Amino acid sequence: MKLSGFDISASALTAQRLRMDVISSNIANAETTRAAYVNGEYVPYRRKEVVMEPVQSNFSDILNGKLDSQGVQVTQIKEDPAPFKQVYNPTSPDADENGMVNMPNVDILKEMVDMISASRSYEANVTAMNASKAMFVKSLEIGRA
Template sequence: MSMFSIFSVSGSALSAQSQRLNVVASNLANVDAVAGPDGESYKARQVVFQTAPMGDEGAAGVKVVGIKESDTPGRKVYSPEHPLADEQGYVTHSNVSAVDEMVDMISASRSYQNNVEVMNTAKTLLLKTLQLGQ
């Protein structure tokens, strides 16, 4: 694997983690959502990753193949005066767990930072290699 393929691999990871952070932000923004435009409560979303070949040298990066919604039922809160309450007086909130999303955000953020560090290290090594020839 050449030094230049490191940039492709880390770049694919940066892009994937960036999308993961966007999904986490969307989930966190909807933690207390009761109903969306379709009348249903918000469902937590997760990014699905897949290994992606990068060039002819056998390097493998990552790509986002989709975003899936959680099937976990939403949290029910008894509030009979709420306009979206069902016949029993319960309001269905989103199924997003703020704690799980914060853990996912920290993980994605650290992965992003690690890949930035890989790219910076590769750049430094390439510059030092060029300086050897001077």
């Protein structure tokens, strides 16, 4: 399987778009204290992360020169194992006997940094795709002359 520059950029665009969707979900649920019902009680939303890896290729094909480039793929969306934040709010219906409420393990500042990173990666791949397109158009113009 040989990937062109378009295929590589397209795989990265798809992966970064999914990453932005997951980050948006994290931000939207940063205050959700009842995301799931587990073992008879409600638990807060748990932050999710996107895991990306290079497209798997056959090692013998690489050695034989059949593959000269790879793309990226999302292999999983996993939950962040970090502990929930504890906030004192005795008036909350989710408060325990000490007035503490488990809040999601989402840090808005970290999510915004991740969103900027994903957005910049997306833009870089759009730029690479446009550069490939411009080279194809130029080669067609040269061939016409």
